[in-house]
Amino acid sequence: MNADHEMERRQELRGYSIGLVLAVLLSALPFAGVMLGLFPRAALIWIIAIAALCQVVVHFRFFLHIDLSSSHRDDLQLILFSLLIVALMVGGTLWVLGNAHAMMG
Amino acid sequence: MAQSVQGKGPSHIGIRLSNSAPASHREEARTQAEEALFGFWIFLMSDLIIFSMLFVTYATMGHSLAGGPGPHELFDLSSAAWETVALLASSFTCGLATLAMRYDRSLAKTLLWFAITLFLGLVFLSLELHDFMTMASKGGVPSRSGWLSASWALIATHGLHVTSGCIWMLIMFVQAAKFGLDPLVQTRFMRLALFWHFLDIIWIGIFSIVYLLGVLS
């Protein structure tokens, strides 16, 4: 195997390692926060939500290799479109059922 | 120079499949692999929609305890933490397996990393099974309340996915032993890796929304 090849390999390995470290940190923070009661409750909710979102992005970027470069444009567009559909369905469900809940309560 | 065909920089997962084949064949294999992977992405996104609907069902059922046991009594956060560790580590070893397959072209190394991934997957599953049995023994069975139905459905659907990932891995071991690391086996391993990473992402949602926010509320 030539040097180019070896470099690419190392680059990818570094990507996976960075991904792992970030993911561990982003999981440990909310778990520790809740289990040890480090922060007030309102702050914890925000920490959990933001850490989860960040970790999803980390997974996509470092494990699934989805980024903004043109070779992944198709995959990215598919994912964004699916997210739009998910947002519509989730938002709509919460809205409708929230209303129903409020009216029955 | 053979490597120049391989594209620049870290490219799409699974694009660089075959180093020994002539350039034209490699080009063709790459296009086929890309198509297969894109098709698999479409499947994953449909799966994502299933999971989001389960999540949103869970969210709407958040307060429907019907007098039954709630997250405080039923959830064991340290168990969820260990499950997270097992699944995260397995995602990493799964990545290493694909690296071993694509760069080292070593069947033994590839299978070793996938075997470690499988082991971690089984650790995750046994922890989850233990969780389920603890929940049931405390009266937290799915038929008890709307909240329990929703959480069992969500967590068990993810668990079933991990189970099928494990079975898939076992089948791929047989195929790899039978056919070697030929392009078809390689793209299948690549799709398996995508599936596995995807399940990890779903798990982030589960431990954040179901376990952590559940215990907080």
Add this chain to the structure above:
Amino acid sequence: MIIQLWVSIRQREALSVSAGDPWNGRTLEWSVAAPPSEYNFALIPQIDCVDAFHESKKHRDAWRAPEHYFDIELPSNTPVGFVCCVASGVFGFALTWHIWWAVLLGAVVFFGAIILRSFNRTTSHIIPAAEVRKTEERWLLTLRETGFIENEAMFTTANNGLVREPV
């Protein structure tokens, strides 16, 4: 329906329309032999109007032999779809009525069929150009030997699949 099947099987020789165009059809499915060959079209037809077959008959250039024949790759026959269909039907029925042995059986057969299928490496086969040429030329010969019939004879056994274009 049984009578219809009975008649059409018993008198299949007399009723056959091997030239393939018994109703003076307008669309491309009538432009091939009856029964059609496994690959349907020797060349994928290029279409630039509605009712392409009708237009080509009007301009007297229907049933042209292609200049070149090519290898055609086709998916091979497989029982997997049928097996999965039956097994998943059994699976669903048994789940509904709590027949646990049938649940297990359906699941094992369903997933087993898919898993076995994944070990099959030859899921398609190639019909060589020479064989396509032979089949097509045999049919074109039949076509030339078949006499045109008039519109009025369409519903008689004289119809062998070639109807004269009304002027």
